[in-house]
Amino acid sequence: MAETSTKGAVRTVDVADDRGGQRLDNFLLGLLKGAPRSLIYRIVRSGEVRINGKRAKPDSRLAGGDRVRIPPVRLGEPDAGEGPPIAMAERLAEHIVFEDRALLVLNKPCGIAAHGGSGVRFGAIELLRRARPNESLELVHRLDRDTSGVLVLAKKRSALLELQRQMREGGIRKKYLALLVGRMAERSFTVDVALQKSVLSGGERMVRVTADGKDSVSHFQLIERRGGHSYCEVRIETGRTHQIRVHAAHIGHPVAGDEKYGDRDANRRLREQAGLKRMFLHAASLEFALDDGRSPYLLSAPLAPELAAALDRLG
Structure with a gap:
């Protein structure tokens, strides 16, 4: 993933081929470590984020070679206070039951959503990204908020795409x-x-x-x-x-x-x-x-x- 940037300035990021098909909001969450989803949605919907010079939506799908314009983001601004508490993130990380170079597996407790949105401030994916700020983590699948058990996250894009294909094909x-x-x-x-x-x-x-x-x-x-x-x-x-x-x-x-x-x-x-x-x-x-x-x-x-x-x- 090539990037041109200066501190406090607009960044332009070239999307790598293995990121093709990824949603824009998830792509930005991976780049802007610690940014709450509400902040991501705001900068996309305001038009500050662009794909190949054009306005986009949070669920826009990226293609390899796309150029993404990212505005300067200060994670100390008020939106950042909506991010997951580190203590809660660390407690959830104690429920990790398996990990290797490709995958991380959580025994998700009841009451925690798989991801934020629809009135839920943050879920398992946001909490684990908070606990592991230097790692790339993506949800492979979802579980209902009130269902406990195996929740798989991919640490490698290739593993994510392969498992999503297998999900579709049974x-x-x-x-x-x-x-x-x-x-x-x-x-x-x-x-x-x-x-x-x-x-x-x-x-x-x-x-x-x-x-x-x-x-x-x-x-x-x-x-x-x-x-x-x-x-x-x-x-x-x-x-x-x-x-x-x-x-x-x-x-x-x-x-x-x-x-x-x-x-x-x-x-x-x-x-x-x-x-x-x-x-x-x-x-x-x-x-x-x-x-x-x-x-x-x-x-x-x-x-x-x-x-x-x-x-x-x-x-």
């Missing part, structure tokens, strides 16, 4: 652990119903089953029954928003603790009986290979302690 094996409300009649079954995202009048995002939605396939396998509920392994062929949660609700066995698609009465009883105060959905493992199959990975994260404790209380 080459990554994903396993989740979930507690479903009620007793499943069968030990294993597949839900193959299309899903479609919609936004309610208040801005809340919902997903519903609809014939003209996107293909979505989830495989449920009962592990054991606990307290009249079903502890399951779930493998997904597709990675639609809220897929497991909507599929589980569709078959009449919603995910325990799910406040959006779940059973409110059952959730209340589980809080009282098992101390379950969050959604019982955990991304347990991802399996794939890099380097044309020469570098296999099996990335796993142990069940969150509060979920294991709830299972124990259910007997």
Whole structure:
């Protein structure tokens, strides 16, 4: 990545070929270490950032050879106060469960979004960039805010592009652990119903089953029954928003603790009986290979302690 700059002046950066396809906002976050996403959005939307001399949007896709104009940015200005607290960033870094030269893997706690935006000031990616200011980190995939478990970040652009390709082509094996409300009649079954995202009048995002939605396939396998509920392994062929949660609700066995698609009465009883105060959905493992199959990975994260404790209380 070639760059011409002087301190406190406009910079012009030539985009390297391996950065082709990257969103402008993510490109700038990687260059302007410590800059909050709100500041990135402001300088792009104001027209201070240009691609090949033209105005751009935060989600504009870059191509190798593009020239990006970047205005002088003082990270001491008020916007910078919106960045993640270093103490919080360091606490999250303690949840890293695997790292090599290509990848960093986090056992994401419940309650932390994968990334900032839509009313969320910052998420796991912003926190880890704060904890690792001299490293290039990009999200490979996402997890719901209330889902814990394996979250993969790429340290190399080549690994990011390869894993995103495998995600699109179904080459990554994903396993989740979930507690479903009620007793499943069968030990294993597949839900193959299309899903479609919609936004309610208040801005809340919902997903519903609809014939003209996107293909979505989830495989449920009962592990054991606990307290009249079903502890399951779930493998997904597709990675639609809220897929497991909507599929589980569709078959009449919603995910325990799910406040959006779940059973409110059952959730209340589980809080009282098992101390379950969050959604019982955990991304347990991802399996794939890099380097044309020469570098296999099996990335796993142990069940969150509060979920294991709830299972124990259910007997």
